[in-house]
Amino acid sequence: MEGYKFFEQVNSAFDQAASYTDFDKGLLSQMKICNDVLHITFPLEKDDGKIEVIEAWRVEHSHHKLPTKGGIRYSMTVNEDETMALAALMTYKCAVVDVPFGGAKGGIKIDKSRYSESELERITRRYTYELMKKNFIGPGIDVPAPDYGTGAQEMGWILDTFRQMSTDINAEGCVTGKPVEMGGIRGRTEATGRGVYFGIKEACDNKEDMKNLGLEPGLEGKTFVVQGLGNVGYHAAKYMAEAGAKMVGVAEIGGSIYSEKGIDLDKLMEYRKEKGLIAGFEGTETLEDNSSVLKSECDILIPAALENQLNEKNADKIQAKIIGEAANGPTTAKAHQIIKDRGALIIPDNYLNAGGVTVSYFEWLKNIQHMRFGRMGKRFEENSYKKILSVIETISDRKFTDKELGFLAQGGGESELVDSGLEETMINAYNQINEIRKKHGVDLRTAAFISAINKVGIIYGRMGIFP
Numbered sequence: 308m309e310g311y312k313f314f315e316q317v318n319s320a321f322d323q324a325a326s327y328t329d330f331d332k333g334l335l336s337q338m339k340i341c342n343d344v345l346h347i348t349f350p351l352e353k354d355d356g357k358i359e360v361i362e363a364w365r366v367e368h369s370h371h372k373l374p375t376k377g378g379i380r381y382s383m384t385v386n387e388d389e390t391m392a393l394a395a396l397m398t399y400k401c402a403v404v405d406v407p408f409g410g411a412k413g414g415i416k417i418d419k420s421r422y423s424e425s426e427l428e429r430i431t432r433r434y435t436y437e438l439m440k441k442n443f444i445g446p447g448i449d450v451p452a453p454d455y456g457t458g459a460q461e462m463g464w465i466l467d468t469f470r471q472m473s474t475d476i477n478a479e480g481c482v483t484g485k486p487v488e489m490g491g492i493r494g495r496t497e498a499t500g501r502g503v504y505f506g507i508k509e510a511c512d513n514k515e516d517m518k519n520l521g522l523e524p525g526l527e528g529k530t531f532v533v534q535g536l537g538n539v540g541y542h543a544a545k546y547m548a549e550a551g552a553k554m555v556g557v558a559e560i561g562g563s564i565y566s567e568k569g570i571d572l573d574k575l576m577e578y579r580k581e582k583g584l585i586a587g588f589e590g591t592e593t594l595e596d597n598s599s600v601l602k603s604e605c606d607i608l609i610p611a612a613l614e615n616q617l618n619e620k621n622a623d624k625i626q627a628k629i630i631g632e633a634a635n636g637p638t639t640a641k642a643h644q645i646i647k648d649r650g651a652l653i654i655p656d657n658y659l660n661a662g663g664v665t666v667s668y669f670e671w672l673k674n675i676q677h678m679r680f681g682r683m684g685k686r687f688e689e690n691s692y693k694k695i696l697s698v699i700e701t702i703s704d705r706k707f708t709d710k711e712l713g714f715l716a717q718g719g720g721e722s723e724l725v726d727s728g729l730e731e732t733m734i735n736a737y738n739q740i741n742e743i744r745k746k747h748g749v750d751l752r753t754a755a756f757i758s759a760i761n762k763v764g765i766i767y768g769r770m771g772i773f774p
């Protein structure tokens with residue numbers, strides 16, 4: 308949208324929240340600015356021998372904790388303002404969920420569909436090399452991860468490139484979201500969507516808040532619309548549907564669909580794989596423009612695509628009672644005000660999509676401790692439960708079946724521990740920001756910013772000034 312400045316939007320939300328804290332003005336300015344902004348260009352030799360210039364960024368927003376952390380985006384929307392805004396959001400997001408990193412973000416301005424796999428590999432490796440040369444990557448410096456347009460494949464290339472040129476014993480921790488075989492962690496791919504589900508569930512379990520919205524507590528039976536069926540949108544929708552919520556609408560590039568009766572997610576994914584788009588999916592109505600489904604009747608709207616999707620043009624037509632911001636920055640400041648004035652609950656991005664970076668934190672810990680979670684304790688726990696169960700058998704005259712034993716005597720392996728850590732993180736952070744929200748009579752976004760500003764500010768306030 309013309310004149311849209313993403314970093315300014317983030318800062319205006321920050322300023323609003325800062326008025327509820329008593330930090331010095333200069334300190335607040337220090338907190339807001341980006342510490343390092345790296346803009347790089349490099350040549351790519353295409354498969355046909357032609358040379359193309361590639362433009363890319365990495366922004367480290369805040370060094371109050373190290374390493375800095377944040378994804379790398381491959382998209383034509385990438386620019387300096389977007390990367391700065393997203394890096395800043397990472398700082399606040401990490402603080403909200405108590406993940407001990409400063410915020411960062413990277414982006415390469417490319418349309419992925421125009422490049423072959425080997426061209427994408429060359430772009431990714433060269434980008435990594437540039438980051439290394441400029442000291443913008445390393446397990447204790449700055450740790451990239453997947454974002455829009457990137458996934459485990461790209462992270463694998465980043466690690467491999469880094470490892471060629473580094474003797475760091477913790478090299479595996481230079482990037483997260485890697486394939487499991489390369490030091491990645493189970494549960495990272497689904498983490499952001501899973502966190503979105505935990506967050507929305509926690510909000511919906513709050514009886515008082517639901518009553519104020521005119522809704523029953525719980526996810527069961529609630530209708531939802533999702534925008535974007537990428538990694539985040541797909542997994543959020545999957546877990547929502549598994550918990551009994553009904554997906555009634557989907558918006559994607561190239562079409563949006565709606566069905567009051569509900570849409571089967573797996574069948575839709577199969578259809579999209581076959582046809583390349585979602586329009587025309589059986590049993591649904593295909594709407595004219597691809598964002599019109601956002602305005603349809605539903606309890607929960609989950610924007611899981613890019614920023615600036617709910618804006619002053621469509622905000623007054625959005626009917627959802629709950630907006631679950633799975634994407635980063637999907638709602639502009641003006642749209643936020645319009646939706647809030649209507650009485651809807653916005654669960655903000657700087658909390659709701661933090662599941663990705665939370666599990667990235669677990670992956671990084673796994674890498675620097677050089678051991679998978681659960682390796683030491685899983686069998687020990689299982690054996691302890693078995694001992695207790697055998698005592699119960701002796702005193703109760705009841706024999707457990709093998710099935711019961713398998714179910715009751717479970718130790719936590721990597722997947723179980725990651726999921727438990729993620730759930731704990733999302734629930735804990737929700738309750739922290741919900742308390743702040745009630746205390747100050749603000750909305751959840753402002754509450755999340757207040758929480759982040761307090762946590763980051765206390766560290767900046769104690770930082771030594773070096774000559």
Ligand code: GLU
Pocket residue numbers: 376377378379450451452453454455483635660661663664665667
């Ligand atoms: N790109 C994700 C985000 O926006 C994950 C970042 C990370 O894992 O470092 O939160």
